[in-house]
């Protein structure tokens with residue numbers, strides 16, 4: 001299939017691009033390189049420099065496309081709190097513009113990334129897709145608004161749409177800022193022989209899902225996607241930040257007490273675990289064990305550090 005990937009120079013988009021090429025698809029990446037890197041884009045993919053807010057500048061160069069995988073976004077919660085208008089424009093307006101572009105390109109399918117941030121704090125876990133959403137930050141609100149546009153557009157335009165609400169994604173090429181970057185932050189600190197910071201008592205838990213599994217989810221059932229729907233992409237396994245640190249320090253051969261305490265971060269959700277049931281009924285399940293994913297991620301950060309010297 002001919003696949004257009006927005007945000008393909010970013011962390012998740014670069015893995016989706018690689019997986020799509022591996023599965024034999026033709027890949028075009030659109031990215032404005034505001035956060036992503038040119039070198040993240042696989043050489044076999046075609047790169048078009050462009051902004052999702054201004055498709056009129058680049059759309060005519062794209063050619064026929066079967067599916068749009070929309071991953072370009074503003075992903076920082078603190079940025080969304082400081083500048084909700086930019087966050088809204090990139091995440092909500094940007095998604096609507098990409099839906100309209102999908103129609104202009106004649107593509108029959110649209111997939112996009114949403115986030116566990118749409119759920120906000122909850123008094124029970126794991127959270128299913130039917131749960132009432134209650135975002136605590138502008139970021140969660142703009143991602144949820146984007147979801148609504150996707151589903152509304154799909155119902156009106158006969159578009160096969162899939163929204164994937166991603167848990168905490170980790171893996172090679174993740175930046176150390178932004179959403180869910182604790183694995184990248186710990187790996188970078190350890191690779192640079194600095195002590196990672198653990199906020200609060202470290203007992204806050206997250207549902208860590210490996211980026212390779214997320215990439216497979218975006219390409220799952222392209223031939224037969226089913227009705228427009230929202231699916232969580234998660235492992236449903238809670239891991240505390242402290243346990244994450246312990247596992248990583250063993251992998252990296254660092255001392256178990258090699259961390260610094262830092263204050264609790266205001267606005268952080270304490271626990272986040274997403275149900276896998278609906279994704280399983282769609283036939284998708286992550287395959288990578290946390291230990292294996294962390295090992296691959298640690299090797300990436302260590303190599304990057306060695307080559308930077």
Ligand SMILES: NC(=O)c1ccc[n+]([C@@H]2O[C@H](COP(=O)([O-])OP(=O)(O)OC[C@H]3O[C@@H](n4cnc5c(N)ncnc54)[C@H](O)[C@@H]3O)[C@@H](O)[C@H]2O)c1
Pocket residue numbers: 006007008009010011012013030031032033034035036037050051052053070071072073074075090094113114115116165166167168169170175178179180181
């Ligand atoms: N990383 C996570 O843990 C996580 C969790 C949940 C959801 N998500 C979602 O997954 C998607 C990808 O996230 P990521 O972690 O790969 O982020 P990323 O910042 O690494 O990638 C985003 C890419 O979009 C590009 N971009 C940003 N604004 C653009 C614009 N206006 N026009 C064109 N390109 C633009 C950036 O240059 C970057 O390459 C986002 O929708 C994000 O909200 C990520």
